[in-house]
Amino acid sequence: MATFDYAEMQATAHELIEEFGQAGVVTRxxxxxxxxxxxxxxxxxxxxxxxxxxxxxxxDGTNIRTCDMQIYISSVGLAIEPTVGDVVTANGTDYAIVNGDPNKYDDVTSVVFIVQGRK
Incomplete structure (x- = not known):
């Protein structure tokens, strides 16, 4: 049985985020x-x-509020794994991470970080 190449998925996610995304900052x-x-x-x-x-x-007004943003962060070249308590700066606005998913399907390679940011 062949194993799945998560590094290839990571590279594809990075290319899409690089093409359609922007530079930002994750502050620990x-x-x-x-x-x-x-x-x-x-x-x-x-x-x-x-x-x-x-x-x-x-x-729903409780878990996800109107001002919340879903932020896709490329894992390529990022020295940390964004987690609750970190702050993401995007579009000139700071968002505190209140929830996150590292998308480590093989428990090794983070394909993309998807976080919930709140003003």
């Missing part, structure tokens, strides 16, 4: 040390992404 905010204190550390990572509004049929 690391909290201060609980013992030593200090200031939170923000680290920006450049990314290629496509922000899209949710279709009205998915908006």
């Amino acid at each position: 905010i690391t909290p201060p040390d609980p013992v030593l204190g200090g200031e939170p550390v923000t680290t920006p990572y450049t990314a290629t992404l496509v922000p899209m509004a949710y279709e009205a049929r998915y908006i």
